[in-house]
Amino acid sequence: MSATTISAAPSRTAKPKLHLLIIWAALLTAPAWMGYIGGYDALASRILVFGLAAMGLNLLLGFTGVMSFGHAAYFGLGAYGAGFVLRYWVHSTPLAILCGILLGTVAGVVFGALMMRRTGMYFAMLTIAFGQICYYVAYSWNSVTGGYDGLRGFQRAPLDLGFTVLNIRDNGVLFYYFVLAIFAVCTALMGLLLRSPLGRTMIAIRENPRRARFLGINVERHILISFAISTFFTSVAGALYALLNNFADPTSLYYVISGNIVIMAVMGGMLNFWGPLLGAAIFVTLQDYISSMTVNWMSWIGIIFVAIVLFFPSGVLGFLRRRSASK
Amino acid sequence: MLTLVLFNLTNGLILGLFYVLMALGVSLILNLSNVINFAHGNFLALGGYVAYALSPYMGYWLALLVAPLVVGLVGLIVERTMIRRVYARPHVYSLLLTFGLSFILQDFCRMVWGVNGLPLSIPNVLNQPVSNTLFFLTGYRFFLVGVVVVAVAALFAFLGFTRVGTRIRAGTLDLDTVSALGINIGLLRSFNFALGIFLAALAGVLAGGQIGLNPNMGDDLVLPSFIAIIIGGAGSLVGTLVGGIVIGIASAVTAIWWSAGSEVVIYILMVVVLVLRPRGLMGEEGMMT
Numbered sequence: 001m002s003a004t005t006i007s008a009a010p011s012r013t014a015k016p017k018l019h020l021l022i023i024w025a026a027l028l029t030a031p032a033w034m035g036y037i038g039g040y041d042a043l044a045s046r047i048l049v050f051g052l053a054a055m056g057l058n059l060l061l062g063f064t065g066v067m068s069f070g071h072a073a074y075f076g077l078g079a080y081g082a083g084f085v086l087r088y089w090v091h092s093t094p095l096a097i098l099c100g101i102l103l104g105t106v107a108g109v110v111f112g113a114l115m116m117r118r119t120g121m122y123f124a125m126l127t128i129a130f131g132q133i134c135y136y137v138a139y140s141w142n143s144v145t146g147g148y149d150g151l152r153g154f155q156r157a158p159l160d161l162g163f164t165v166l167n168i169r170d171n172g173v174l175f176y177y178f179v180l181a182i183f184a185v186c187t188a189l190m191g192l193l194l195r196s197p198l199g200r201t202m203i204a205i206r207e208n209p210r211r212a213r214f215l216g217i218n219v220e221r222h223i224l225i226s227f228a229i230s231t232f233f234t235s236v237a238g239a240l241y242a243l244l245n246n247f248a249d250p251t252s253l254y255y256v257i258s259g260n261i262v263i264m265a266v267m268g269g270m271l272n273f274w275g276p277l278l279g280a281a282i283f284v285t286l287q288d289y290i291s292s293m294t295v296n297w298m299s300w301i302g303i304i305f306v307a308i309v310l311f312f313p314s315g316v317l318g319f320l321r322r323r324s325a326s327k
Numbered sequence: 328m329l330t331l332v333l334f335n336l337t338n339g340l341i342l343g344l345f346y347v348l349m350a351l352g353v354s355l356i357l358n359l360s361n362v363i364n365f366a367h368g369n370f371l372a373l374g375g376y377v378a379y380a381l382s383p384y385m386g387y388w389l390a391l392l393v394a395p396l397v398v399g400l401v402g403l404i405v406e407r408t409m410i411r412r413v414y415a416r417p418h419v420y421s422l423l424l425t426f427g428l429s430f431i432l433q434d435f436c437r438m439v440w441g442v443n444g445l446p447l448s449i450p451n452v453l454n455q456p457v458s459n460t461l462f463f464l465t466g467y468r469f470f471l472v473g474v475v476v477v478a479v480a481a482l483f484a485f486l487g488f489t490r491v492g493t494r495i496r497a498g499t500l501d502l503d504t505v506s507a508l509g510i511n512i513g514l515l516r517s518f519n520f521a522l523g524i525f526l527a528a529l530a531g532v533l534a535g536g537q538i539g540l541n542p543n544m545g546d547d548l549v550l551p552s553f554i555a556i557i558i559g560g561a562g563s564l565v566g567t568l569v570g571g572i573v574i575g576i577a578s579a580v581t582a583i584w585w586s587a588g589s590e591v592v593i594y595i596l597m598v599v600v601l602v603l604r605p606r607g608l609m610g611e612e613g614m615m616t
Contacts, residue, residue: 061419065417067418067419069422114598114602117601117605118605120361120418121357121361121362121363121418122557122561124418124422125363125553125556125557128550129554129557129594130594132594133591133594133598136594137591140587140588140590140591141587255550259426262422263426266419296434298433298434298437299430299431299434299435301427301430302427302429302430302431302434303431304427305426305427305428305430306409306427308423309424309427310413313416313420
């Protein structure tokens with residue numbers, strides 16, 4: 001990545017934030033217009049969930065410049081963590097989310113520490129391998145995880161705010177807004193992170209790891225921190241995913257999901273803060289559409305991957321930016 | 328009990344040999360091109376299917392050799408038209424590219440040959456049990472071991488004693504210098520990629536005779552072949568060889584007592600190696616990039 005593409009992080013001195021207005025207006029009104037373009041509430045929620053996962057991954061991929069092809073593990077562990085609480089312990093949505101985050105992030109820290117022993121392609125390979133460990137455990141530990149069929153028989157609980165009860169269990173639109181609220185908090189945290197010295201350090205590592213090292217930055221430690229933070233956000237998304245579907249299955253841990261999350265980030269534009277959300281919106285919608293239209297959905301998804309890599313490597317936003325720059 | 332242990336050991340050895348053929352190909356490509364080939368398992372399946380399509384016309388023996396060559400050619404075309412375009416880009420692109428290719432190849436096999444498994448018939452000569460007491464020692468298994476041993480020996484001889492082989496080994500260590508010495512590394516990488524695909528397709532033909540053909544027959548071999556490389560150590564083909572056999576046997580032996588653990592155990596082995604010896608069993612220090 002060249003030095004001309006520095007900092008796509010939101011900065012205080014940026015121009016009027018028209019794009020922010022558009023993004024939030026679109027997200028806030030989504031349930032109202034989703035139906036007209038052939039969508040539905042659950043699709044909108046799914047876009048937000050995967051958007052959050054991809055933005056979480058992108059802290060590592062786009063902003064630290066480190067490749068992970070195993071984020072499905074933390075996504076899936078988030079989902080299972082939430083599922084365990086609802087299935088075996090208490091009927092509480094907030095607690096479910098917290099435990100999902102805990103499970104995913106702890107795994108992220110432990111695995112991350114082990115993976116830091118390798119770099120480059122071997123690191124990427126390790127991220128896949130550690131992801132598959134979680135997959136096989138979920139797959140074979142039948143009595144606890146439900147094995148191949150997944151963890152079923154739980155439902156998200158209505159949200160008790162003290163003065164009123166939000167029935168997010170039965171009301172899909174209300175659940176969408178619940179997901180959106182958590183999404184908003186998470187993106188705010190990510191934005192703050194990227195403006196902080198830690199975020200700047202991450203970007204410095206992406207731009208030139210060797211120079212960062214010469215400046216006295218402990219590169220390995222910062223990559224580990226970035227890895228842990230990104231697994232945190234991805235596991236939030238995973239916990240929400242379990243609540244959305246009311247089940248958690250091993251597929252959510254499979255490396256194919258990792259690939260999907262990565263392509264979302266790349267597709268939207270991984271140098272842009274909001275790129276992964278756009279990528280998630282496009283990919284999730286396409287996937288939904290293609291899988292209902294043809295049995296050869298695998299070819300189409302494959303072609304999307306190949307086309308993005310060969311023709312739009314900087315994603316939709318990167319492509320638009322270059323076009324407007326060349327005019 | 329002894330029979331059971333022997334049975335599992337044999338299975339493990341066979342499984343390990345498939346891992347070895349796969350992992351050597353992945354490793355060759357990774358070492359020289361710095362690309363992780365997700366689609367390797369799909370080239371394996373393609374190899375089996377091409378042999379299935381060819382054997383009625385040319386017989387099993389010729390198909391065993393021709394099918395890998397045909398698939399190797401497909402690999403060469405894929406490398407020349409697509410893979411080579413991402414060499415200079417960040418890692419994420421080559422991963423996504425081969426990931427997408429694996430979807431396309433798998434769907435292609437499904438479209439052409441169907442979802443259901445197909446048998447790849449092998450000559451009767453190979454199907455005889457060799458021993459009356461140890462039923463699992465069929466001639467085919469001895470044949471399989473023989474072919475893999477010959478293929479691996481040929482590969483190492485090729486890398487060790489020919490000019491192109493030496494260039495591939497040199498390129499693994501320092502590609503820039505090899506290029507500066509006037510060697511066409513684009514061509515070298517293409518050939519090397521095709522060589523790796525050839526090995527995968529050969530494994531596919533052999534596996535087809537053992538377990539039959541289906542569109543995702545190679546999927547379960549891809550991840551273990553990565554583990555074999557990680558355990559064996561970066562940049563070392565001998566390490567990959569050892570790693571493949573070790574995890575094959577470990578997973579089959581574990582299956583004696585704990586059948587669900589046969590996959591988990593290879594990951595446990597990987598973690599143990601990572602903790603105790605981060606560079607892998609035979610990896611060179613500093614060869615981890």
